Amino acid sequence: MPPILDAWRHRPTHQRVWAMAVPMILSNLTVPLVALVDSAVAGHLPQTQDLGAVAVGSAIYALPVWSLGFLRMGTTGFAAQASGAGDSAALRTVQAQALLLAAVLGVVVGALMLPLLPWMIGQMHSTPPLAARSLDYLHIRLLGLPAALLNYALAGWFIGAQRARTTLALLLVTNIANIALNLVFVLGLGWGVPGIALASACGEWLGAIYGLWCARRALRGLAGQVDWRAMRGFAHWRPLLMVNRDIFLRTLALEGVFFSLSLLGARLGDATVAANALLLNGLMLTAFGLDGLANAVEALCGHAIGARDRLALRRALVVAGGWSLFGSIGYALLFALAGHGFINLQTSLPEVRETAYRYLPWLSALPVVAVWSYLLDGLFIGATRAREMRDGMLVSVLLFVLLAWFARGWGNHGLWLAFLAFMAMRGLSLGLIGWRLRQRQAWLPESVHAILRP
Template identity: 85%
Template sequence: MPSLLDSWRHRPTHQRVWAMAIPMILSNLTVPLVALVDSAVAGHLPQIQDLGAVAVGSAVYALPVWSLGFLRMGTTGFAAQAAGAGDGSALRTVQAQALLLAALLGLVASLSMLPLLPWLLSLMHSSPALETRSLDYLHLRLLGLPAALLNYALAGWFIGAQRARTTLALLLVTNLVNIVLNLLFVLGFGWGVQGIALASVSGEWCGAIYGLWRARHAVRGLTGRIDWPAMRGLTHWSPLLMVNRDIFLRTIVLEGVFFSISLLGARLGDTTVAANALLLNGLMLTAFGLDGLANAVEALCGHAIGARDRDAMRRALVVAGGWSFLGSLGYALLFALGGRLFIDLQTNLPEVRAAAYRCLPWLAALPIIGVWSYLLDGLFIGATRAREMRDSMLVSVLLFLLLAWLGRSWGNHGLWLAFLAFMAMRALSLAFMGWRIQQRRAWMA
């Protein structure tokens, strides 16, 4: 078995890692750009309720989209293993299953959300004008939900098939169409909030159509065929459905942690809630770079597992892990040395700044602690071992809740201690499970 140093010195692996990571990092950067354009366009509309409607409507729309994000992660591992095994039939089948599941869930989720919208908006305690505009936005926005889920499935398949540039192109088409039509519909045609929603829907469907065209082109060169008769049986769907089920449960629990931070922070006052929101933007910034390397681990480790190549899997982990650690150190230094500037750029409220300054050491520690959970998530996604990811998340959440309760007298510092312990436990529990799998030599099973 090669040593860690030998694995790190393997130049072709460095090239493969960055060939996957760079397009994914660029893809991640397009997401806040679209949100920024939406906010900027809405912010120039005549009524303050217009900006609020876009903010509230986007938050409600994100509920089904984020909850069903397993369509991306669940697809990546199966596609990567099929590509590694050189099994064209399996790669075709994974694509077909993911797209069919995305289309079905998109239709069901859209129809299910419609009657729930008034109730969800009532929870916001908005004014009647804001609620009306939010409903107008969401009734149009939900037309794009099936396309958004198709894009998740397509992105997962492209990543697993090591076509990261196609993933980048898919997101660029989606987001650039959204931005251009935003400016045209709102500033040019004066369609207001409905124009912003239509621009988003158009972008999602243009991305889906482009992605389907590229996916069709990609499978033309593959051997084998889809076994459609077998697809009619539940047995053929069970692996994908079970992995997606476990990732869904993991995602819901993770979403609960972030909701708990907002809820517990609210009990400490409005200033604390605002300060924590600014600090958590640092977590989003960290994810831009480190998630790109985690995506590389998903594809390369899944490919190595499919090819039964233990050395390739080890090299991918070592190289991506090394670069992830170096990246986390860079982020830690950024927040340690420039944290005050990072906060000042986001707000000019003195009390919010002061509250955020006090918690900057926690933000500086977050990248170094959190990087390992991102990396190991990538390994377990590539290995399609979602059950372990689910169990790790449940254990970590229990620790978070326990420490949040024990540290309630420490105010916001107790809350941040609980969150960093949660991130550390995610990494430690996944590392332990990974070690157990390695001891059984079961990664290639």
């Protein structure tokens, strides 16, 4: 029997993949809830500037939170490998390092942003009343930044330790607390925009407190201790910091492509940039499902690498890859057959609708092209090979820039061609790097302990 078919027929791996993927898919669906609730509450306040202030403030607050997402991804791979190696002391150490790094970055980045807030709000070309309300929102909202980053670190550790349900519970506590406090602070006490910001910040802190409590419970069943004396030296921090550095650079490059897509689309007209935004919401919808399977790959492949189990590694990748392919085909068919309805749900403007209809074929092709980058990102995160992810992303960005330049005469079709090629190159570059690592038999290191605890 061929190895791939044999791996696909391994029922326990299917069960493990979905045991990880389902909670993560549900977790992904909760992510837009905070912004949605904040906007819905602000939309019922008496001044139009209130809704605008929440929108502007949320966009600025998202910059550090999104950029520091490496705290989640970097932690997952190390925790998964420690779990697979059965190294409880390393698992404890990964958690301690991730939480300390998140706390420090939360305080430092928040303090650095405070004097920059008036300038950042000014770049939005806001009116004076809107700018003042946005500043009030952000001054309070930034109090929750350390908690938001702690939640990233906690979620990464729980995923790596194969506790996906705890990650889901963590996000549910955060979002339910935010909704309840919005009702109390804004609709009950009438605190307006500051109340919305306070509700979000308190929700993040309540989520972090719950997550820390869950983490402490999880550690009770683990042997070993954190080597606090060794953690005073840079050598003990170097692996985590280097991985996080490379994921951070990769994230900046990815953000640059999406920003360029909006910027170049805006030059093609208001209807075009609006239509592109609606189509990219389809990519976000696709990510809800496929990212959940990628998270399963992170945990299961990282665990297999830690255990030096080549067969388990192949099974996890084949099973998650198969389901990801089926999911991507389902999304492609959804956009091909019901794309007009998807656009119509988002806008009633005839010009924007007609513009979006013309570019629907690109959206229909996107899931099948992008799925491989999601899947292989999960593999490389689980293997803590962030440098290779960074290099693959930089090659993909270079291709995007070149194609966007040479295809500029094709208008928005040229822009979508460049973006589709970018997503394809992400998967192809990681696939080639992964194949070379396999040829060198480098996926399973000689000593996982040397990676986790130098």
